[in-house]
Amino acid sequence: MESSEHTNDTLKIYQDLFEKYERLGVAIQANLKRTQNDLETLLKEGSKIRLVKGAYRESAKNAYKTRHEVDENYSKLMKTLFEQGNEFAIATHDSKLIDRAVNLSKMYERKFEFQMLKGIRDEIKPILIKKGFSVSEYIPYGTNWLPYSIRRLRERKRNILLLGSSFIHSHRV
Numbered sequence: 013m014e015s016s017e018h019t020n021d022t023l024k025i026y027q028d029l030f031e032k033y034e035r036l037g038v039a040i041q042a043n044l045k046r047t048q049n050d051l052e053t054l055l056k057e058g059s060k061i062r063l064v065k066g067a068y069r070e071s072a073k074n075a076y077k078t079r080h081e082v083d084e085n086y087s088k089l090m091k092t093l094f095e096q097g098n099e100f101a102i103a104t105h106d107s108k109l110i111d112r113a114v115n116l117s118k119m120y121e122r123k124f125e126f127q128m129l130k131g132i133r134d135e136i137k138p139i140l141i142k143k144g145f146s147v148s149e150y151i152p153y154g155t156n157w158l159p160y161s162i163r164r165l166r167e168r169k170r171n172i173l174l175l176g177s178s179f180i181h182s183h184r185v
């Protein structure tokens with residue numbers, strides 16, 4: 013999912029395709045104020061949802077701006093997913109939210125997985141797996157790597173270290 017100016021189109025494309033391809037999923041962003049409504053609509057349609065915090069700079073009109081507000085909304089959306097959803101993904105590296113998902117999973121028996129970027133929070137992944145949870149790693153792949161990497165750098169300046177080290181590794185003989 014890209015920035016909020018594309019949300020309507022992306023959801024429309026997803027909903028059209030989902031009628032034909034039932035394994036297809038869509039990401040929704042906890043920083044957007046519209047997401048609770050989108051989630052309710054998508055759940056009614058049986059959609060497969062990946063919940064993320066949201067990586068794009070958004071206006072205060074459309075989005076929650078403080079970390080606290082975004083985390084609180086993520087938590088609320090996650091509860092709705094556990095109450096009403098199945099086969100969803102909790103895509104975060106945030107320990108507080110991961111712990112909350114672990115607790116909710118004890119109350120609601122749901123098929124879900126944790127999703128994290130490859131190389132981030134690697135220490136927590138085997139711990140979750142040992143507890144019986146599924147963990148998927150997100151691995152960006154393809155030739156269009158420059159715009160993707162620039163977006164990731166805007167999101168988090170520290171990613172430059174990750175990008176640099178993976179660039180060096182990939183060019184070692």
Ligand SMILES: Cc1cc2nc3c(=O)[nH]c(=O)nc-3n(C[C@H](O)[C@H](O)[C@H](O)COP(=O)(O)OP(=O)(O)OC[C@H]3O[C@@H](n4cnc5c(N)ncnc54)[C@H](O)[C@@H]3O)c2cc1C
Binds near residue numbers: 013014066103105133
């Ligand atoms: C599988 C997956 C798919 C995603 N798809 C989308 C999408 O379609 N659209 C979209 O807008 N966003 C997407 N995102 C990005 C997401 O919106 C967040 O920007 C990103 O995951 C950081 O938020 P967080 O939940 O990890 O919490 P944060 O509060 O940002 O991070 C919590 C902690 O995790 C660690 N951490 C988090 N991110 C990084 C990082 N990049 N490098 C190093 N350490 C880090 C840090 O220790 C940090 O304190 C995706 C993320 C994942 C994992």
